[in-house]
Amino acid sequence: MMKDVFTDISNRYCSNKRLIEHVWAEIEKSYSNPKRYYHTLSHLQQFYYELEAAKELIQNRDALLFSLFFHDLVYNPLRRDNEERSTIIAEHRMTTLDVPLALIKTSMELIMATKSHNLSENGDTNIFTDADLSILGQxxxxxxxxxxxxxxxxxxxxxxxxxxxxxxxxxxxxxxxxxxxxxxxxxxxxxxxxxxxxxxxxxx
The missing domain is CATH 1.10.287 (Helix Hairpins)
Incomplete structure (x- = not known):
């Protein structure tokens, strides 16, 4: 299901189906790492459901969805720069998918916002970080x-x-x-x- 979501948003910018498959495979591999027990594909799916439930409040849906897939792409409990490293990969992969620079920049900012979950002046950022923390209220x-x-x-x-x-x-x-x-x-x-x-x- 999450593959379909990623393919759908990527198809809006990129016509290279093989490339989209390749980027998805990298995402799937990262979130399927056997050392992950919470930051998995299930987390992505739950996060996605929360964003979809709040979609009428979202201004830039594509930015939030791309950020969703890349926000925990790098996850190493021994490091403190996972978000920074994830944004580097996100920037490169989204560039190869011909995503506009402005959208890439917004997505990188959203990913970095999950490092602190602080209140933002940007409504989409607050929705994104709140959805990331929604597990706390389950x-x-x-x-x-x-x-x-x-x-x-x-x-x-x-x-x-x-x-x-x-x-x-x-x-x-x-x-x-x-x-x-x-x-x-x-x-x-x-x-x-x-x-x-x-x-x-x-x-x-």
Whole structure:
């Protein structure tokens, strides 16, 4: 299904079907890495569903969709520059697909926004980062699967190192006046997200 979405948006700019297949294969391989437990194709699909549900609020749908596919293309828990490295690849691949420069620039900015999830003056950016965080507001069982997956991705870290770091992340979200920047996602997920985060905090 996600292949169809990627092929559809790529076809709007590129007529080289072999090239589109090649870029998709790279995306699929990255998100199917056996060391990934949360940042997988399932994450892309859930992210896509959230964007589609909010599509009437989106101004530049193609930019958000391209960003969706490339935002976690590079994911190494041992590094702090995954977003930067993902944007480099995104810029190159989108250029080969004949995507306009302005759209590429917007997509790179969206990818970088997932590094901090800060409030932006750009509405599309807030929708994109909120959709990325939508897992926080899912039912408890789904949230617990997410935290289990994240822990597996950080398996190289002992509990002594992992738990304080994860605790800091959870406390960061809870310290904010609101986790979700858009009214749409705030109404949809804020309350459940805080419940999930509070519950996880007690377990750390």
């Amino acid at each position: 039912p408890a069982a789904v949230y617990d699967d997410y935290t289990t997956g994240i822990r597996k991705e950080y398996i190289l870290y002992s509990d002594m190192l992992y738990k304080p770091g994860r605790k800091a992340v959870v406390q960061h979200f809870l310290s904010q006046d609101r986790i979700f920047k858009t009214d749409y996602f705030f109404k949809k997920y804020e309350s459940m997200a805080k419940e999930n985060l509070q519950r996880e905090l007690l377990s750390l």
